[in-house]
Amino acid sequence: MARFRIAVHITPRKGLLDPQGNAVKDALHTLGFKAVRNVHVGRYIVLETEAYDAIAAEETVTDMCRKLLANPVTEDFEIESAVPA
Amino acid sequence: MARFRIAVHITPRKGLLDPQGNAVKDALHTLGFKAVRNVHVGRYIVLETEAYDAIAAEETVTDMCRKLLANPVTEDFEIESAVPA
Numbered sequence: 001m002a003r004f005r006i007a008v009h010i011t012p013r014k015g016l017l018d019p020q021g022n023a024v025k026d027a028l029h030t031l032g033f034k035a036v037r038n039v040h041v042g043r044y045i046v047l048e049t050e051a052y053d054a055i056a057a058e059e060t061v062t063d064m065c066r067k068l069l070a071n072p073v074t075e076d077f078e079i080e081s082a083v084p085a
Numbered sequence: 086m087a088r089f090r091i092a093v094h095i096t097p098r099k100g101l102l103d104p105q106g107n108a109v110k111d112a113l114h115t116l117g118f119k120a121v122r123n124v125h126v127g128r129y130i131v132l133e134t135e136a137y138d139a140i141a142a143e144e145t146v147t148d149m150c151r152k153l154l155a156n157p158v159t160e161d162f163e164i165e166s167a168v169p170a
Binding site: 027037064068 | 094120129145148153
């Protein structure tokens with residue numbers, strides 16, 4: 001078993017309302033950043049996990065995203081390549 | 086003026102407590118993912134903004150991070166290169 005680090009981006013699905021992103025956009029406008037057109041707020045999760053190899057680690061993290069990390073109805077996730085931790 | 090897309094990663098500063106990461110780690114253990122050793126939960130923000138060039142866009146987004154997006158006491162931020170939107 002070796003230890004791997006894997007980063008995951010979880011973003012609101014395109015076309016769905018993103019109330020947090022709109023709130024940030026409004027706050028930026030209020031602060032004077034009038035040139036901002038769109039803001040999307042997602043999560044960035046970095047996991048360290050033990051696995052036999054990088055492919056097994058990535059499969060496990062995909063499973064974690066489906067079961068816990070991402071909301072399958074409203075969010076998309078993207079997993080970066082596993083790197084030795 | 087052109088439109089640029091810039092992604093920002095905001096992460097809990099190393100060495101500080103990350104209660105959200107620990108909660109996710111415990112939940113993953115409960116679900117049977119016993120091999121998980123560490124979890125860090127940050128934010129992933131994608132902004133679209135108007136600017137004269139990519140450098141100006143990146144400088145503006147750095148300013149946004151300092152003033153609103155990141156907590157300067159507890160979080161680090163990292164800005165990716167601006168790409169035309």
